Amino acid sequence: MSEIHSNWQLALQLAIEAEAIQVDSSVANNLTQWTIAADDWLRFAAIAQQHHLRWAAGWAEQGANTFLVNACFAHQEGYLWLCTELNAAKPALPSQATIYPAASRSERHTQDMFGIHFIDHPDPRKWTRHCAWQRHEYPLRKEFPIQGTPEAITPPNMDYQFVKARGAGVYEIPVGPIHAGIIEPGHFRFQAVGETILNLEERLAYVHKGIEKLAEGRTPDELVRLAARISGDSTVAHSWAACRAMEQAGGITIPERAAFVRGILCERERIANHLGDIGAICNDVGFAFAQMQFSRLREQWQRTSANVFGHRLLMDRIVPGGVSVDVSVENGTLLTQEINALRKALNELIPALDLNSSLEDRLFTSGYLSPSTATIYGVLGYVGRASGQDFDVRRDMPYAPYDQLSVNVAVEEQGDVASRVWIRVKEVFASLKLLAQMLSQLPEGELVTAWHKPEEYNEGLAMIEGWRGEIVTYVRFTSDNKISRFYTRDPSHFGFLALEKIVLNNIVPDFPVCNKSVNPSYSANDL
Amino acid sequence: MLRLFAKILKTGIVTETIKRPDASELETLGIEVKRQVDKYFSGSIAIRAVDAGSCNGCELEIHALNNPLYDVERYGIHFVASPRHADVLLVTGPVSRHMQTALLRTYEATPNPKWVIAVGDCAACGGEFGVSYASCGAVSNVIPVDLVIPGCPPTPETLVKGLLSLMNK
Ligand code: SF4
Numbered sequence: 228m229s230e231i232h233s234n235w236q237l238a239l240q241l242a243i244e245a246e247a248i249q250v251d252s253s254v255a256n257n258l259t260q261w262t263i264a265a266d267d268w269l270r271f272a273a274i275a276q277q278h279h280l281r282w283a284a285g286w287a288e289q290g291a292n293t294f295l296v297n298a299c300f301a302h303q304e305g306y307l308w309l310c311t312e313l314n315a316a317k318p319a320l321p322s323q324a325t326i327y328p329a330a331s332r333s334e335r336h337t338q339d340m341f342g343i344h345f346i347d348h349p350d351p352r353k354w355t356r357h358c359a360w361q362r363h364e365y366p367l368r369k370e371f372p373i374q375g376t377p378e379a380i381t382p383p384n385m386d387y388q389f390v391k392a393r394g395a396g397v398y399e400i401p402v403g404p405i406h407a408g409i410i411e412p413g414h415f416r417f418q419a420v421g422e423t424i425l426n427l428e429e430r431l432a433y434v435h436k437g438i439e440k441l442a443e444g445r446t447p448d449e450l451v452r453l454a455a456r457i458s459g460d461s462t463v464a465h466s467w468a469a470c471r472a473m474e475q476a477g478g479i480t481i482p483e484r485a486a487f488v489r490g491i492l493c494e495r496e497r498i499a500n501h502l503g504d505i506g507a508i509c510n511d512v513g514f515a516f517a518q519m520q521f522s523r524l525r526e527q528w529q530r531t532s533a534n535v536f537g538h539r540l541l542m543d544r545i546v547p548g549g550v551s552v553d554v555s556v557e558n559g560t561l562l563t564q565e566i567n568a569l570r571k572a573l574n575e576l577i578p579a580l581d582l583n584s585s586l587e588d589r590l591f592t593s594g595y596l597s598p599s600t601a602t603i604y605g606v607l608g609y610v611g612r613a614s615g616q617d618f619d620v621r622r623d624m625p626y627a628p629y630d631q632l633s634v635n636v637a638v639e640e641q642g643d644v645a646s647r648v649w650i651r652v653k654e655v656f657a658s659l660k661l662l663a664q665m666l667s668q669l670p671e672g673e674l675v676t677a678w679h680k681p682e683e684y685n686e687g688l689a690m691i692e693g694w695r696g697e698i699v700t701y702v703r704f705t706s707d708n709k710i711s712r713f714y715t716r717d718p719s720h721f722g723f724l725a726l727e728k729i730v731l732n733n734i735v736p737d738f739p740v741c742n743k744s745v746n747p748s749y750s751a752n753d754l
Numbered sequence: 755m756l757r758l759f760a761k762i763l764k765t766g767i768v769t770e771t772i773k774r775p776d777a778s779e780l781e782t783l784g785i786e787v788k789r790q791v792d793k794y795f796s797g798s799i800a801i802r803a804v805d806a807g808s809c810n811g812c813e814l815e816i817h818a819l820n821n822p823l824y825d826v827e828r829y830g831i832h833f834v835a836s837p838r839h840a841d842v843l844l845v846t847g848p849v850s851r852h853m854q855t856a857l858l859r860t861y862e863a864t865p866n867p868k869w870v871i872a873v874g875d876c877a878a879c880g881g882e883f884g885v886s887y888a889s890c891g892a893v894s895n896v897i898p899v900d901l902v903i904p905g906c907p908p909t910p911e912t913l914v915k916g917l918l919s920l921m922n923k
Binding site: 357358359360366371372373374375376377380381382383384404405407408409410411412432433434435436437438440441452453456457458459460462503516519520522523525526529533539540542575576578579583748749750 | 757758761762765768803804805806807808809810811812813814815816817818820821822823824833835836847848850851852853854855856858860881882883884885886887888889906907909
């Protein structure tokens with residue numbers, strides 16, 4: 228246990244030793260990896276929670292005669308990667324969901340995809356599984372063929388037991404999977420009295436596309452193309468996370484210039500999404516002026532992306548080992564001018580929003596998420612930061628280029644829709660500042676480090692602060708430069724959990740604005 | 755309030771003109787028209803957008819159609835909330851198996867005559883996701899398709915041109 232190098236880990240280690248939990252410790256990719264016995268899985272979670280660790284991700288993997296189950300915990304100052312090994316004959320381990328509710332859907336996903344049983348899980352219903360594969364089939368097991376054996380028409384999932392509410396005047400509103408707007412599909416079940424929402428239950432996985440399975444057997448280049456399509460609005464962030472995980476596995480350091488270009492792409496993505504969402508949130512309460520102005524700004528921003536980088540959403544610009552695009556001197560000037568222009572436009576627009584009392588009336592106090600609930604569910608990104616969760620990978624566990632920049636992180640405690648709008652506004656300004664820094668400090672040099680085959684079965688675990696928050700991505704290689712396992716946990720996972728709480732006691736007609744203020748990605752959640 | 759009006763006046767009209775595409779332009783854009791909307795519609799179509807499994811990239815660009823630069827409503831193209839109000843289904847994504855029944859039901863709920871537009875490479879051919887245990891691939895594997903607008907995602911300009919190509923003058 229010589230690798231312990233920080234106080235929080237030391238404290239945790241002592242507590243674990245006091246409980247007589249055996250730990251095998253190693254360091255993988257600068258992360259501490261602890262292997263424990265499956266029986267201790269729950270006890271570990273209890274201690275981790277006492278030490279205020281956040282549950283960040285959970286995934287499984289099939290070994291030769293075993294299943295490996297992993298969980299990633301986070302502390303303000305670092306991550307801890309927990310593993311255990313299960314016998315393949317009857318894979319089971321105690322659920323951590325009673326202690327970490329944020330782990331619940333992830334464990335259900337692992338149960339559906341691998342057939343690993345989580346003992347005493349508080350919610351044993353299926354999650355990712357609808358009716359596209361048979362009861363005793365598990366798509367992420369190696370023997371399951373990617374084509375599966377689907378019926379000509381996959382029947383709808385009719386037997387899902389939703390939570391019921393009874394009482395005088397209580398009624399239910401089922402919504403979706405197809406929604407009225409131009410948005411992704413998912414099912415929402417509301418219980419309401421009058422207009423007030425008593426309970427909301429989400430039923431997701433409608434856009435499950437088998438991304439984890441599709442990743443298997445891909446080359447690094449092919450994996451990045453797939454990762455770029457996990458969620459179209461986070462294409463930069465997910466490609467970056469996939470590349471960073473693979474680069475760790477291969478021991479590849481990307482050129483400095485490439486890291487800066489990645490940073491520029493990622494901040495541009497953040498700004499584009501925030502601009503679109505701020506407008507859309509205002510539109511959801513009938514304030515079309517903001518929608519028109521912000522969608523205009525977003526369109527101009529995307530056009531510059533197309534002109535300079537060749538794609539309006541910046542898809543496929545990040546490649547294993549670096550980037551496929553450069554910023555020429557002229558383009559650098561152009562981008563800097565655009566930063567100033569956007570800053571000026573926002574300085575005109577924001578006061579107009581700020582002074583609008585009808586907007587204020589609808590956004591303040593709507594969709595409240597308390598800081599304590601946000602902590603319980605490990606909520607990240609702007610949703611977390613509007614509810615007091617002071618965390619940002621770029622600042623707290625910086626990676627290149629952010630380790631050379633000063634990252635300002637806006638945090639509020641107000642927790643309502645208005646606060647989530649303001650956090651976004653502040654994040655736009657912070658990103659503009661980062662962009663200016665990156666453009667002025669852009670180092671000279673190469674754009675890609677040549678790829679070389681990672682050693683047999685090497686793995687990588689990477690975190691990237693996408694526009695929605697921390698993304699955690701895991702990869703493992705086979706012996707021949709192919710992917711044997713790919714997993715990613717998008718911050719939408721927590722966004723959806725938060726949404727169920729955010730809407731409580733709000734009126735049904737405010738659901739769209741509450742939802743938009745969180746804007747989780749169904750596609751990235753369902754994989 | 756004054757700031758608001760000042761900003762509106764200062765911004766002015768930003769909407770751009772978009773030319774109706776001719777056959778050769780459609781070909782370069784890869785747009786494939788299988789059947790045109792006939793005269794019944796007198797230059798106005800109601801569209802129901804259905805995400806049948808996309809990565810949401812296509813949705814972002816469909817959203818852009820309503821921004822002031824493209825403003826597709828001026829061509830009589832508008833988005834409606836129910837398939838029962840729609841002439842056209844604009845379908846994105848590979849059709850995930852979990853959405854297959856929902857898409858079929860939406861198709862049935864749309865009154866005749868109806869048109870289906872497959873938007874994006876995924877909808878056109880399955881794209882990066884193809885056919886698997888979780889995905890039915892192209893939209894045409896599930897419902898008949900009348901127009902294909904490729905791209906990953908197609909740009910708003912390609913989308914407008916595709917929509918205009920469907921409408922007889
Ligand atoms: S075509 Fe591209 S942008 Fe559209 S859904 Fe498919 S992957 Fe996403």
